[in-house]
Amino acid sequence: MNSRILYVIYKECIHIARDPRTLAVMFLIPVVQLILLGYAVTTDIEHLPTIVLDQDLTRQSRDLIEAYRASNYFDITRYASSEEELGRLIDKGLYRAGLIIPTGYGRSLIKAGRAQVSFVIDGSDPTVASTALPAAQIIAQAQSVELAAELIGLDPTDLPGIEVHPRVWYNPDMKSVNFMIPGLIALILQFLTTLFTSMSIVREREQGTMEQLIVTPIRPPELILGKVAPYVAISFFDLAEILVIGVFWFGVPINGSVALLLALSVLFLLTTLGMGILISTIARSQQEAMFLSLFTLMPSIFLAGFFFPLEAMPQLLQWMSYVVPLRYMLIIVRGIVLKGVGLRILAGEVLAIAIFGVFIFSVAARRFRKRLE
């Protein structure tokens, strides 16, 4: 049996080697995705282009502008001379935020101790807006505390107050890359194995070579194992590629056990290979196989919480996410890499992907055998 599997593997490797373009694609996918996800995916909004309309032009208004400038959130690069100008430039998208200090701001602050400013924010991207808004308010609040201290005649540091000492766990610098790269490991495993397994099997059927394989003494399990083995190897190579670039280039810390990560990746492959084989029994052409793989992948990405937090989704979609295996794998990979947790904490997720793996793989194997007969 062993030698027969080896022959199928050998044959598949020749196929892969004959198509160097696709081979290059397989090794370059992780690199391209690493660069995109590592650099382009960031919601850390700093230096938001901000325009100021200072109708007051007093020391107080300048103080407030300075406070905004000193924060890391707002880049004040332009002063508008009228509200229309401010509106036009924000309409055009050149500025995302605008601070309007009305006439009388300084006077009202001295006389009444209170004053109002307007803060315009481009809400079209809610992620940006919801970060910028509290930032704008915190800056004004800090200014207010200073004012209050001045009024009472105290040093601001002597004022009553509750100090919050933040402790950011797992990802102390709150770098997006630390969040994205572990997720990418799970994603690549699923993407490559499902897509290429389904396509390599459908190719045999499309070209009519499946019949020739069936009349050989190779048994169906040997055929499946032999055909998927090279893709498993490539997936693990890609996994290593991501880990190495992630750690040495992007500085992602690996807090947990790499051995555990690899072991659970093997378990996850049972699911993704099963899906690939299942798709190959449904699709009639390579193109269909490709579309089907991409179609199962896309909802997976969104429903598993790859980019966006699961908790923010409507309840119905959150329930649906329980039947997406990638959901559990993402928790496992991020748990091991970022949190450094072990099997004890991940037991539930591991059990889930084990059940998925056994179920999907056995269904796929049965359908595959039926199609052969």
Add this chain to the structure above:
Amino acid sequence: MIRRTLAITRKEVIHILRDPRTLAIMFLMPVMQLILFGYTATTDIGLLPTVVLDQDRTLQSRELVDAYRASNYFDILFYVRSEAELGRLIDGGQAKAGVIIPTGYGRRLTAENRASIAFVIDGSMPSVATTAFSAAQTVAQAQSTVLIQRVYGIEVDEQPGIDVRPRVWYNPDMKSANFMIPGLMAMILQVQSTILTALSIVREKEEGTIEQLIVTPLRSMELIVGKVTPYMVISLFNLMEVLLIGVFWFGVPINGNILLLLALGLLALLVSLGIGLFNSTIASTQQEAIFLTFFLMLPFIFLSGFFFPLEAMPKVLQWISYFIPLRYLLVIVRGIVLKGAGLSILWDQAAALALFAIVMLALAASRFRKRL
């Protein structure tokens, strides 16, 4: 000439109708994307599951916990007795934030007016962590203000302060769907039509029928126009599909001129057409065509500002984004839909798109003719 073009269009329509599965996929894809992007693409997590470790157990500590509970950010689900327990809940992901009030907090607050607490945040998802982080500080600051009032006997409305009145423009409720759905319109115009164009031509190549078409009196221009017309119609149909579902189901407001949107949408379709044709001259099989388009589209989506703000990216990537037509189209579609902007504001984006259309079409046409 029109008759010959129409004949090709008819032939292509027959091709499309013969494969109802692919046809169904073409129409269902936007619906699936609408549901995914409209509902899942949000970082607004609402209430963050929070664990409290109150080692102080005084009136003051309870007041602070109540202030956190009353804020719209934290859902206090667990009270624990030790840091180890708190750590376990956050490790396990059941809680994403933890408030630790140390022993002596209340005493210090009465005696010295100042006290500190620790706030633990699960930083693995930075977008969630930054929001939680500023929310935690806002709550504590508000509590401090209450303290100042109490200690110095200042009335609430006499309290000195700068009042920031936020004005959220374009998307006052800050709904993610309002941001994602116009983006999806742009993506459908750009991505789907590019793949379909490339595939329709490569299919003829792969099946060897392109030779048969060449020996007919068809000119290459007629061939191209005839072949891609049905796909342009499908893309426009999909655009309307997204527009209607977006407006009537997700309640996205259309603040600008729909006619302008359609006109500039057509311009964008010309760009996709050019890219698709260009791909078809490079790829020799449908599989290659799909891969090629897929690979082009990945940077398109990430470097155009579709999901993530361009301003947050490194400078180099921001420069690269200028070469991505989707970048301009996104500004245009979001500008028209959300901001109600007209040509007077969007003219430079439209000009950039027109330039892309001309360059890509000319490039593709010259390569295409050579290959024929």
